[in-house]
Amino acid sequence: MSPRRPAAASAAYVLHRYDWSETSLILDLFTREQGRLTVAAKGAKRPYSQLRPVLLPFQGMTVVLGRPAKEEPSEVLNLRSAEWAGGAPMLPAAALFAGFYLNELLMKLLARHDPHPVLFDAYAASLPALAAGDDTLTQAALRAFEIVLLREIGLLPELDTVTATLASVQPQRQYLLRADSGLSTAREGEASLSGGLLLQLQQTLDGGALSELQTACANERNALKATLRGLLHYHLGTPRLRTRDVMLGAQQFIGLADGPAEQVDPTTHPAS
Structure with a gap:
C-alpha cells in the first residue's frame, strides 16, 4: 500500500x-x-x-x-x-460594507467547487483598494471587480462587439449593455455607455491588468454602476442584497439615535 x-x-x-x-x-x-x-x-x-x-x-x-x-x-x-498569509491589515470600518458586498456576490453567483483563479486574484487585489479610504478608488475597485466577476462566470458579452449584429463597437457612439440582449446601440436619451469606454474595458480585460481596469472604471463609475447593477440584479434574480439591507438598517438606527440623517445609497457608498 x-x-x-x-x-x-x-x-x-x-x-x-x-x-x-x-x-x-x-x-x-x-x-x-x-x-x-x-x-x-x-x-x-x-x-x-x-x-x-x-x-x-x-x-x-x-x-x-x-x-x-x-x-x-x-x-x-x-x-x-x-x-x-500576510498582507494588508483588516479593512477599516468604513470599508467593511464594501468588502461584505463582494463576499455576498461571490456566495450567490459562484457554484461550489468551481475554480476561478483570475477572479480570486482580482478579489485579493481589490481589498487594498477598499482599505485605502478613498471613495473614488473604492467605487472604481467595486466596478472593476463586478466586471471581472461577470466575465469569469460567463455572463458578460464581448464589449467590443454588438451582440446581435457582430458589428464592431465605434468609439464615438453610445451603447446599452443589458443582461437579456447583450450589447446594442443606444437611442438618443437612453442611459448608455460610450463606445470608447467599452473598448477600453475590453482591452484591459484582455490584458489582465486589474489596476488598469480600475482606472478605466473610475472615469465613468456612475454610468457603470447603473449598468452593472442591472446585470447583477438580473442574474441574482432579486434587487435585494443582504449587505444593502444591513447598511440601510444601520443608517436607520443612526438616524433614530442622532436625529434625521441623510439617506445614503449603500450600493454607491460604499457597498457596491
Missing part, C-alpha cells in the same frame, strides 16, 4: 462563517485552486484555538483541507490547518 500523499495547501479567504456547535464553525471559503468550498473548522471557537485569530474575513490565508468522516455531509470538508 503506497503512503498517503500530504494534503496540498491552498490560498483562501473566509466569505462567511456560521456557528456549528459551542466550539466549532462552518466556513464558506473562497480558494484559488478549488473555488468556493464549505469547510468545518472543529474547535475554532475555543479560547486558545490557534484558528481564532486566522479565520477572519478579508485576511489572506493558507489552508490545508481534508475529506470529512463518513458520517458527515460529503459537501463539507474538514479544515486541518490555517495560517495567515
